[in-house]
Amino acid sequence: MKHYLSIHDLPSIKATVNEAIELKKDPLRFNHLGKHKTIGLLFFNNSLRTRLSTQKAALNLGMEPIVMNFGAEGWQLEFEDGTIMDQGKSEHVKEAAEVISQYCDVIAIRAFAGLEDKAKDESEEVLSAFVKYATVPILNMESSVGHPLQALADAITIEEHKPAKKKLKVVLSWAPHPKALPHAVGNSFAEMALAHEDDFEVVITHPKGYELDPEKTKGARIEYDQKKAFEGADFIYTKNWSSYKNYGQVACEDRSWMITADKMEVTDQAKFMHCLPVRRNVVVADEVINSEQSIVIKQANNRTFSAQVVLKKMLENL
Amino acid sequence: MKHYLSIHDLPSIKATVNEAIELKKDPLRFNHLGKHKTIGLLFFNNSLRTRLSTQKAALNLGMEPIVMNFGAEGWQLEFEDGTIMDQGKSEHVKEAAEVISQYCDVIAIRAFAGLEDKAKDESEEVLSAFVKYATVPILNMESSVGHPLQALADAITIEEHKPAKKKLKVVLSWAPHPKALPHAVGNSFAEMALAHEDDFEVVITHPKGYELDPEKTKGARIEYDQKKAFEGADFIYTKNWSSYKNYGQVACEDRSWMITADKMEVTDQAKFMHCLPVRRNVVVADEVINSEQSIVIKQANNRTFSAQVVLKKMLENL
């Protein structure tokens, strides 16, 4: 594994999950692995968990994190080839990526979907350009279409909290939100869950019009009746996203899709999961997120260990 | 001591001052105490001294500082319980504080008074929420009503510069300023000084209408005649604050209250103190701040050691 762009870059998700759970017992065990190595964390968008947990993971491995808020602190980047750069952008990503590769042993990037141009978002403009031009491993800290560090943390969390059952029912449920949000978390969760086909029955539920990219959800059961989807579930993973078909539009903002206690009651004592930040009483009712079934805080804790296990693999490969 | 929210959280101010003076002689003595421990410095407001000195203190103890400018880099936080979060705020402080506690061993917070809603400011909305929801020690880097790291640095500075006298006259003087400022520094200095009742005679001087919260100044002599207040003083501590009664208002901007050489002359060769930043020739005349009596730079240096002694106590308690 050189880059970590999608969960499929892992040689084995299961083995990686187990390795992360081992790391968590002794987070400083590989503290010498990253000595005198720097990781550049480049933020094109805001961040709390990713910002802090990726730094923590790097520190646990003995690395030196260097954080840069790209828009505010650096230069506007040009991504097109052959442009006459006489407008607002003062540096081409080719130079930026090659140059940063000389100062940092790993480059981590957060660059959200703009939700205005589907083709542009699907091309992973920022992430792909760094993969193309950088000469060091690239770590995806949430891109236009994926959030694989989150998905790996989710897999770790499910492994830690799963009931003793032959097959788990794992439900990804859309929930309402006042703003149009990207598909990255939903996509990556679906990909991760579907990669567990022997162990998980994967159900995705949302109002009509909120179908995710069918490429990412192949093999999942799509169920438009939320309550029916929840029946007997072991994990309810909630996230809002905007329409994929009418790209970036808010098709409906149906508040009845909020996760409530009565919906959780039809599950098999399912654990409630969300990547955070979450809008209380819009996405999920207080009664659910405050309940014992909610494991969102533990899930956030696993962000450190998903980043750490991935960085460990990168360092071992340098 | 778990949290450091007010100077009263210290088991003993005097013992802590002496400990800080010892630390200052050998700042790296406890460099192994914070090894592999992180401190998250969360800034909801600007900062220079606090930003740099708290990092320096943490580094002296071997800790890893992680700095985050909360507004610009993260998400807007909701502090109310039970809200339907469908407006601008995307994360509840409950989740934020619990999550950050998993990445940081200590959380340091700067969140100034808004000066618009007295009850809200006095509730210490941000600081209290982190105390309530975080699971690690909270360090107050200036909150709505207090700046106890500053007050501790002030106590250290007074101890280092006090004349050999049985009782010191310590004067807190209001000074003019073009903008409405919070009461935090004035409050904490008063609390600290009044805690030295055996050693200090505490006089507070300001124009009528600028009385601080009487809870914070109980035991101090309030003197509306500035020159009379200065007579025989050993320390002149200057700071502007807005009205507490007409909360956040600028009652008068009387320039005659500026600290000048002729006022310093009626003191007993008093030392001049200010927490900085200070507006020259508005709060204090150049002739005073440039004089040998001014100890503002040494006072700022003690910010490192006030933070370090407090962090040391927290680390010893972890």
Added chain:
Amino acid sequence: MKHYLSIHDLPSIKATVNEAIELKKDPLRFNHLGKHKTIGLLFFNNSLRTRLSTQKAALNLGMEPIVMNFGAEGWQLEFEDGTIMDQGKSEHVKEAAEVISQYCDVIAIRAFAGLEDKAKDESEEVLSAFVKYATVPILNMESSVGHPLQALADAITIEEHKPAKKKLKVVLSWAPHPKALPHAVGNSFAEMALAHEDDFEVVITHPKGYELDPEKTKGARIEYDQKKAFEGADFIYTKNWSSYKNYGQVACEDRSWMITADKMEVTDQAKFMHCLPVRRNVVVADEVINSEQSIVIKQANNRTFSAQVVLKKMLENL
């Protein structure tokens, strides 16, 4: 050498270049030199290479970098003496510089020319004030009139890529740009090149009206015919700057001055250099910057080693 404000602060440019080339072979050799020493990186302007490479250099020397974006994170500074500070600026640089000197062992500063007031820019308002009031070494990370870390990186890069010739022809060429830019890089490159008078023939080429400060270019041949300047050249160093005479104005934006392959053809297989960020197809054509003759990425890499050799000298002097 205490401060590094201009390339002339180096005891010997040649010896320093050689020392940097040695350091580059074993960048961690002096990793203990900076142990428990902090460098404060104060940015009054944006930065990518300088921000990252100076941190990397400091880390290679074992130092702890503390980064501060001055405008956004701190207070507006007053630089004039004797002002009544009742306007927007809340702290005088005197206090700021003295205070930061107590937290940081070295202070590095980036403060660009404003290009509105020539006398103010030439006085190096920010840099000079820190030199005046700080009590620790000051490192210039690009000031109003100079960028000596860049010039030193340029000297290292030329040394590494020079052909075996008795005298090198080194050409500094102006190039078009949509915005008015400072003179700092051009000035410092000229100064560095002219300091190599025994080894370099220095030619500066630009349209009439773009003459740099004659003090900085004394000894250089000024050639208004770009192609003639390029004939037989070994190094083409390109940079835009605004007019010095009509200070900060864009005299002409003549696109025909862009560096193209046909211009490079008249050189003696010259290397193409630029400090970056560079606007492609405005300053330089893709065909040139993408060619084997372009050494801009290697030049950027040397920013780490120019900073490191300078910091090493400062640390040895502390």
